[in-house]
Amino acid sequence: MYQKKIWCPFCSSPKIFENLDIPAKKTGSPDSLKHENKIEYKRYICQGCEREFDNNPIFQIIEALFVKLSHSKCLFFYLRSQLEELKNEIPASCNQDASKLLTGSKIVFKDLFENPTDPFSQVFLAGDFRLIGGSDHVKAIKNLVAWNSAKFLSQSYEQFETYLKDVASKTLNINKKYLDSIKKSDYKNYKKSSLSSNDDNDWRMFVGYVLKNSTGILKFLKQVYPEIKKAEKQNYRNIDLEEWLEVFSEVRHAVTHSDQFLKADRVRSWPHSKKKILASYFSGDYNDENGSLLHITDHILYDDLKLIAEYSFLVYKSWSIAEGFEWEYFEKKHN
Numbered sequence: 001m002y003q004k005k006i007w008c009p010f011c012s013s014p015k016i017f018e019n020l021d022i023p024a025k026k027t028g029s030p031d032s033l034k035h036e037n038k039i040e041y042k043r044y045i046c047q048g049c050e051r052e053f054d055n056n057p058i059f060q061i062i063e064a065l066f067v068k069l070s071h072s073k074c075l076f077f078y079l080r081s082q083l084e085e086l087k088n089e090i091p092a093s094c095n096q097d098a099s100k101l102l103t104g105s106k107i108v109f110k111d112l113f114e115n116p117t118d119p120f121s122q123v124f125l126a127g128d129f130r131l132i133g134g135s136d137h138v139k140a141i142k143n144l145v146a147w148n149s150a151k152f153l154s155q156s157y158e159q160f161e162t163y164l165k166d167v168a169s170k171t172l173n174i175n176k177k178y179l180d181s182i183k184k185s186d187y188k189n190y191k192k193s194s195l196s197s198n199d200d201n202d203w204r205m206f207v208g209y210v211l212k213n214s215t216g217i218l219k220f221l222k223q224v225y226p227e228i229k230k231a232e233k234q235n236y237r238n239i240d241l242e243e244w245l246e247v248f249s250e251v252r253h254a255v256t257h258s259d260q261f262l263k264a265d266r267v268r269s270w271p272h273s274k275k276k277i278l279a280s281y282f283s284g285d286y287n288d289e290n291g292s293l294l295h296i297t298d299h300i301l302y303d304d305l306k307l308i309a310e311y312s313f314l315v316y317k318s319w320s321i322a323e324g325f326e327w328e329y330f331e332k333k334h335n
């Protein structure tokens with residue numbers, strides 16, 4: 001999905017650009033041209049829509065993430081509506097026995113003791129659907145929808161982490177000076193060849209090894225681009241994004257390793273603000289006594305996908321302004 005070729009950020013036309021050979025804009029902070037020695041600044045004009053754009057090296061990274069997030073949203077929506085339709089198809093007459101509805105769905109298997117050359121090969125049919133009523137079937141469909149929304153949510157966390165990793169790798173690749181923001185003792189044994197490499201993949205390996213996860217990577221990015229920190233604490237949502245990410249990380253852990261069960265002993269000591277985030281952004285029915293099974297509704301999933309996009313955009317915008325690149329490449333609409 002991630003493509004290296006250049007395309008117009010406004011109309012997506014490929015390969016129809018001319019280099020305008022215009023120097024970097026002298027706007028932004030006094031440091032905004034610090035990239036000049038590390039990456040050649042280029043401007044293009046699109047022969048399709050005639051708009052200008054630059055070679056912001058992280059635009060394609062955020063674009064790749066947005067494609068993945070929107071695709072997840074679209075696939076989940078489709079899956080959910082198909083499963084809802086299936087639920088509605090169950091007639092009242094199936095309430096006691098759903099076997100007619102499930103015709104042809106039994107498991108077909110063979111006997112492994114069978115000789116491969118046996119001319120009288122046999123199969124067995126298993127799964128007696130007379131034991132399943134229509135209401136069990138409806139319940140299983142509901143569970144499948146819930147399971148899928150939790151899986152999509154957990155996958156989006158990993159996509160966000162990959163995005164952060166790609167941005168941090170690009171940052172270090174463009175300017176090795178940023179290595180100063182990482183404690184030397186954390187990487188002093190790391191192979192030296194990578195530290196002078198210009199290959200994004202080498203830096204990705206380095207970032208994974210030294211900064212480890214989204215928390216570590218964001219800590220590094222915030223040191224280099226302190227603007228990120230401001231909006232993490234003061235934003236239109238009135239939440240602490242750092243706390244949101246910590247809660248999200250715990251939710252992802254529950255989805256991946258604990259069958260969607262959020263254990264009370266992992267949450268009980270959280271401050272009120274984090275519990276509030278858990279309730280409004282992830283699952284409304286957690287209790288400190290026994291923990292709870294996560295209940296990720298479609299609204300919760302869509303809102304978290306939106307917040308991942310917003311957090312990623314915050315990193316992208318802060319990065320672009322600090323490095324002297326343009327960032328206004330996304331379509332704007334009024335609410």
Ligand SMILES: [Zn+2]
Pocket residue numbers: 008009010011012013046047048049050051
């Ligand atoms: Zn264009």
